[in-house]
Amino acid sequence: MPYGLVVRFTTRDAAAAAAFDQLAAETLEEIKAQEPGTLVYVNHVPVDEAVTRVFYELYEDRDAFLRHEEQPHVKRFLAEREQYLTHTEVTFLNEVAGKRPASSQER
Template identity: 65%
Template sequence: MGFGLVVRFVARDAVAARAFDELAREALEGIRSEEPGTLVYVNHAVPDEPHVRVFYELYADREAFEEHERQPHTRRFLAERGQYLESFDVTFLDEIAGKGSSGDRAAR
């Protein structure tokens, strides 16, 4: 069953938001090339809230998320993100069903 999370980040200011985006971009390079269990990992900007970013992450299962957390690119992101942020909030998600979900793919 799929496992996901949504994280809302609030950067200190516009300069910090740009630096945060670069840090996230660098992490995404490793995620794309080294994490087959990471199904979706997207950094979103929020209209009318220029300092806010929302990550949507979907993993094949909890173990894939834990493997993601162990990766050097993720560990670097987690260690360095705080310097750019006022706050962040994490919401973990357990998949029930949906189009494009891991359960939907498994049914094929």
């Protein structure tokens, strides 16, 4: 069963948001290359909230999420992100129904 999460990050300021985005982009490149079980991993900027980032992540199942968390690039992201943040809120999700692209590698 697919397993997801939404993470809301609040960065310190615009400079921290830019640095956080760079760290996230570097991490995403590794996720794309090395994590077939990560179906969706998207960083969003909410409208009118320039220092907020919302990640939506979807995995094949909970085991794929646990494998994701063990990757060196994810551990680096988790360690380095803290210097840019003032708040983090995580919501874990169990899928009931949905629609997604046939291939998560298209983006």
